[in-house]
Amino acid sequence: MKRLLMGGAALLLLPASAFGNCPGITVADMGGIAPGAFPEQYDLTEFQTAANCTMEFSENPAIAKLNAQIKGNPAELAPVAERLPEDPLVVVPYDSVGKYGGTFDALSNANEAGTSDFMSVRHVNLVRYSDDLETIVPNVAKSWEWNDDYTQLTFHLRKGHKWSDGEPFTSADVKFWYDNLAMDPKINEKPKDYVTVAGQPMVVETPDDETVVFKLPAPKPGLLAHFATHFAQAFQPKHFLGQFHPAINPDADALAQSLGFADGYDAIKAYYGNSDWMDTGTPMLNSPDKLDKLAKDAAPTLESHIVIRETTEGRHFVANPFYFQIDTTGQQLPYINEQDEVFANDQEVRLLKLVNGEVDYKAQSLQLSDAPLLLENQEKGGYTIQLKPKIAMHAISFNVTSDDLEKRAVFDNLDFRKAMSIAINREAMNETAYFGEGVIQQYTGFSPLPAYIDPKWKTFAAEYDPDGAKALLDQVGVVDKDGDGFRDLPSGAPFVLNLQFATQGIAGQVVELIAQDWANVGIKTTVKEITPDEYRSAQSSNQLDVGLWEKGQPIGIIMGNNELWVPPFENYFAHRTGMLWAEWVDSKGANGVEPPDYVKQLMTDINTLQSTPSGTDAFKETANKLVANMTGNLLFIGTALTPDPIYHRNALKNFPEFKTASYEYYRTYPYRGSQWYFDE
Numbered sequence: 001m002k003r004l005l006m007g008g009a010a011l012l013l014l015p016a017s018a019f020g021n022c023p024g025i026t027v028a029d030m031g032g033i034a035p036g037a038f039p040e041q042y043d044l045t046e047f048q049t050a051a052n053c054t055m056e057f058s059e060n061p062a063i064a065k066l067n068a069q070i071k072g073n074p075a076e077l078a079p080v081a082e083r084l085p086e087d088p089l090v091v092v093p094y095d096s097v098g099k100y101g102g103t104f105d106a107l108s109n110a111n112e113a114g115t116s117d118f119m120s121v122r123h124v125n126l127v128r129y130s131d132d133l134e135t136i137v138p139n140v141a142k143s144w145e146w147n148d149d150y151t152q153l154t155f156h157l158r159k160g161h162k163w164s165d166g167e168p169f170t171s172a173d174v175k176f177w178y179d180n181l182a183m184d185p186k187i188n189e190k191p192k193d194y195v196t197v198a199g200q201p202m203v204v205e206t207p208d209d210e211t212v213v214f215k216l217p218a219p220k221p222g223l224l225a226h227f228a229t230h231f232a233q234a235f236q237p238k239h240f241l242g243q244f245h246p247a248i249n250p251d252a253d254a255l256a257q258s259l260g261f262a263d264g265y266d267a268i269k270a271y272y273g274n275s276d277w278m279d280t281g282t283p284m285l286n287s288p289d290k291l292d293k294l295a296k297d298a299a300p301t302l303e304s305h306i307v308i309r310e311t312t313e314g315r316h317f318v319a320n321p322f323y324f325q326i327d328t329t330g331q332q333l334p335y336i337n338e339q340d341e342v343f344a345n346d347q348e349v350r351l352l353k354l355v356n357g358e359v360d361y362k363a364q365s366l367q368l369s370d371a372p373l374l375l376e377n378q379e380k381g382g383y384t385i386q387l388k389p390k391i392a393m394h395a396i397s398f399n400v401t402s403d404d405l406e407k408r409a410v411f412d413n414l415d416f417r418k419a420m421s422i423a424i425n426r427e428a429m430n431e432t433a434y435f436g437e438g439v440i441q442q443y444t445g446f447s448p449l450p451a452y453i454d455p456k457w458k459t460f461a462a463e464y465d466p467d468g469a470k471a472l473l474d475q476v477g478v479v480d481k482d483g484d485g486f487r488d489l490p491s492g493a494p495f496v497l498n499l500q501f502a503t504q505g506i507a508g509q510v511v512e513l514i515a516q517d518w519a520n521v522g523i524k525t526t527v528k529e530i531t532p533d534e535y536r537s538a539q540s541s542n543q544l545d546v547g548l549w550e551k552g553q554p555i556g557i558i559m560g561n562n563e564l565w566v567p568p569f570e571n572y573f574a575h576r577t578g579m580l581w582a583e584w585v586d587s588k589g590a591n592g593v594e595p596p597d598y599v600k601q602l603m604t605d606i607n608t609l610q611s612t613p614s615g616t617d618a619f620k621e622t623a624n625k626l627v628a629n630m631t632g633n634l635l636f637i638g639t640a641l642t643p644d645p646i647y648h649r650n651a652l653k654n655f656p657e658f659k660t661a662s663y664e665y666y667r668t669y670p671y672r673g674s675q676w677y678f679d680e
Helices: 044-051 063-067 116-122 171-182 223-229 238-244 252-258 264-272 347-355 368-376 405-411 414-422 426-433 455-459 466-476 508-520 532-540 579-586 597-610 617-632
Strands: 002-006 009-013 041-043 089-091 103-108 127-129 136-138 141-146 152-157 203-208 211-215 305-311 314-319 338-343 383-389 393-398 496-501 524-529 546-551 636-638 643-649
Touching: 041 044, 041 136, 044 089, 063 314, 103 116, 103 347, 116 338, 127 223, 136 141, 136 223, 171 203, 171 211, 171 238, 238 252, 238 264, 252 264, 347 368, 368 383, 368 508, 368 643, 393 414, 405 414, 414 466, 414 636, 426 508, 455 617, 496 508, 496 532, 496 546, 508 524, 597 617
Parallel strands: 103 338, 496 524
Antiparallel strands: 002 009, 041 089, 127 136, 141 152, 152 211, 203 211, 305 314, 314 338, 383 643, 393 546, 393 636
């Protein structure tokens, strides 16, 4: 007989052979059953062998009612055993086997702003990182293998896996995503870095319904880590979106026009957006006049929940009745019935909702400066705060391709950037804004910095030296010419740095301290808080003087995504500079501004790194070149690595200790939101 802890009570388990069901083991108590090939999960056949049992499946009692709210789904659901894949993923719950029910209350900033936090709770991809943030484990894919030189990555899918509308999910859905969406210039004008290898396309082959082969033009071992960490899902429903694609359906335009769209691509963009970002508005928000004609409100998903309602105030989701995961007793996941997302773009409003216990989980947009208030109200609000280290740090950049040509010349000058870095009193910032919890460090590109990188770059131009900063500014010609106490441009024109920031990317107190430090060396600034959307729009249109946002990625992710090293040095949602350099790169020199040689070298070296086996001498040499080049040129100026708050309501169970408060491993994705449940 086995003893198992469930919900704090000790239960006796008869041997599995006595009753046919499988034992409800947890991570906290494995009941003597050997772990599987991967941490905290099994494939069904693997689990039945390990536990010497035959799994009996069960479902959420409310699943028929939830399914009825999904427009376009079958009116009658097949038995749960027929909705699951033949070999579903068995998820071992953290502390206890959960119970069904409840609504997960989430808080985002706005549509497409501050939403990745919540999106990661329901997210799936071919693989994911386990919660050790070191081991890549199967998820949608059952297994994978590389060839010897990392030029061919093969995934094996789960036979019988279904989309949220019950249609088969097959290798054709992966190929459709790649060939007809990711690489179609009418969907993505320029392919994302992660779907190419050194700018060259991959080839996706599908020898059968359960096998997908990515053939790469050069080695890219980091491709697997990309699928494990990125919001971009490597599949889309061909049976639904494909009907609007002219390469799939010759009558795509006519079909779309009959529904009121301009053409097939217009219909695809209404459901899918212009990229792999999955929190764009659905047709419910974009095209309310088409509601009566549309077969579905949202494209089918493989995620744990699917959106059924949307307004400008938020979105509502219900459990996916065809979800591919089960717990160790055979209950189909997710446990939580519904998810409700509220948009609140004001940080004070968000904090009030958190303090009042109106939210079940939140991390994105919370800064260390919010921690005292949140910690003070934990007991009263019925929630818990974890303070966990970040991977990215608050960073600063200057618009090296500013439309103001005189500012551009100043920003382009390395002595100016160095002066502005050593003008910052990071020790005082750490004590004031970071409560002494930060580790002062220069931005180096890799975070954390691998041991084989020369450690001198951690402190490069990070010392506080206001007199040195003043001397450098004098050399640059940024001096006070009119005697008002503030420095002017070399021409004598006033020099004012407009510091626009959003709290999603950096704490306001940090910006104020930076502004004061720069004022102390004679640089005049203005400080203005704006929304994340306003910030991103200004950044993308080359209108910012100064970039102020988090930045940093671990080397495992960089191996699959080169964007930190290629202009504009990250994506739309993150910290970028050199927008006109990016235009030159994208147009192959036809437009924009030609970047300097050191930037071209960054581009060459990151492609070399991604095609070099990790850990080799050649790999380490190239990584050192990248750090020396990026840090030595101070394109981005670092502050300190700090912790940030992670909030969860105490009624939310199976919520573990996180290792980091970070976007880089895709927030909650390693921590298995499908097995969270409510006990209240």
